[in-house]
Amino acid sequence: MRINRPMKVLFISYFSPPSGGVPIRRLIPMLKYLPEYGVDAIILTCQSPRYYALDTEEKIPDKVTVYRAPELLATTRKEGGGIIRDHYKIRRNHIFSSLRFLYNLIRYPDPQWLWIPKAIELGEEIIEKENPDVILATQPPTTNLLIGYALSISTGKPLILDYRDFWASKPYIERNNPLHLLIDRVMEKRVIDEASSIWCVTVPMLVEMKKRFPAHRDKMVYIPNGYDEDDFKNIKRERYEDNIIILIHTGPITPVRSPEIFLNALREVSEELKGEKTIEFHQFGYVHPSFNNLFKDMKDLVFLHQQMSHREVIQEMVNADVGVCIAGVFSSDRVGFPQKAYEYLRAGIPVLAIAPFNDNYRWMTRSGLGWQADPYDIESIKSVIRHAISDRRAINNDIITNFEWRRLSKLAYKLISKVKSSKSFVKNYLSL
Structure with a gap:
């Protein structure tokens, strides 16, 4: 006799409470409302992220299983815009331009890159233990997508990419060398190729992504941001x-x-x-x-x-x-x-x-x-x-009310279920 078990989704997000602000405003409602549709949510997040903002009242829902991976060379957490200061440093002295070039070259794809090794290591352990049906990586930071991609490749689990912003054309990291842009374009294509579904937060973004990756346009869908009632x-x-x-x-x-x-x-x-x-x-x-x-x-x-x-x-x-x-x-x-x-x-x-x-x-x-x-x-x-x-x-x-997160989570559930049932649109196509 077949026993139906809840669908499991492994979320990949560098940021999570008590980190507040923009990075979690889309994540938390999904973690909160997807269990209403029979989803067991698991999150792989950073142990000590550098905060955009600290919000001690913000909590990960109790029903969510949480795993935290440390960053290499973890430094003291910054509150109240620390990570933003990293993104938007203004050049004060030309003496440091060469050092900044090298720093930006090493810091790929974003300031959260030191989280990648431990996150992949712990992610593989989570997948072996929890056996999730789907991996869902939300971006930015782009680091999340690379971790999701690596775990999908190593375990065969289907991957969903949740694009809140562009990747290869994003403005946040200083693009003072062409090498980063080239690497970005190559890596983004590889990640897109592997993904089973790609979510975009606006219709114009969806249109632009379909133009950039026409071979994968059928995998791309629109799930807007919203609010939590x-x-x-x-x-x-x-x-x-x-x-x-x-x-x-x-x-x-x-x-x-x-x-x-x-x-x-x-x-x-x-x-x-x-x-x-x-x-x-x-x-x-x-x-x-x-x-x-x-x-x-x-x-x-x-x-x-x-x-x-x-x-x-x-x-x-x-x-x-x-x-x-x-x-x-x-x-x-x-x-x-x-x-x-x-x-x-x-x-x-x-x-x-x-x-x-x-x-x-x-x-x-x-x-x-x-x-x-x-x-x-x-x-x-x-x-x-x-x-x-x-x-x-x-x-x-x-x-x-069309943008209330309980409604949007129902749409997300339907899309996740579609990925689960087909395992991977790309892999099924290639196996024909």
Whole structure:
């Protein structure tokens, strides 16, 4: 008699609680809700990751089996943006340019590379012990995908790639040598070739990935980011001032996606109001030191907040009037739609996106959920700011509920089940 057992999924993620911020906002809801559909979730994560942010209130769900692999030469963990500082170091002295070249050459594919050897070693032990049906590697960091690829090759387990950002065209590591880019392109193709399914967080990213890898377009699907309804339980608006307009931005501010043009536009609009209304920009998250002087000059307009738990930030979103997203001109920005945008909308506030045009933002503006302006067009930015502070629109919750993570996890379950039943689309095809 055949006994059906729960489907097991091994997640590969360098970051996990108590690490907070962007890297876990997609991971945790999947770990939380997939067991409702009969999935036993297992996670292989780093023992002592360098944090984007520390959130002691964030927990891995109790039903999840957790394994932690150490990094080689593990250093003291950094909190409040340590890993971001590694990504966005500004060149201060040409004397160090050669050393930086060598450092970046060694540090492949990203600053988390020292986790790879121990993660693969422990991963093989986990697979032998737990016998998962599927490996699911989420990215970034790209290191996760390489670990998933190595484990899939060595064990024959089908591999799912969860792309939250591009790989070979990502902006985060300084690309001051062509060798990295060449290696990236070669390795990405190998990993894509091995994968059974590839998930993309936006439709424009899905379109771009299909163009880059046409032979694997049938393996690529769209699973958006979203929000967790539980994060909003017992959260209510606590302020109702009509003469103060609060714009909120959550997440890091870095040179890659500079707020300078936006803030200059915001200051000009604020001066136009001549005291009739007060505009306040509230930043929650790491701020790169290169912006210290800019923020000091705008101390009456810009308010920086110390690190908070995710639930505390949700409360601040609900209290705000407009949620701000700031993007750049990189390939990921041209196809992106950030996680926080869904949380802004669920909080009941429209989105003010300072970002390149793409289909995600066209959908947002056409649905009446917010406004968009080119990040380098100050007149366009001022125009949308004026709209945002004068148009106190209500958000259509019927649209937003499509992005609740319990619903999205059901879609993820169906896709994982398809991979499990076929074992691997690629391997089945090659065995014909």
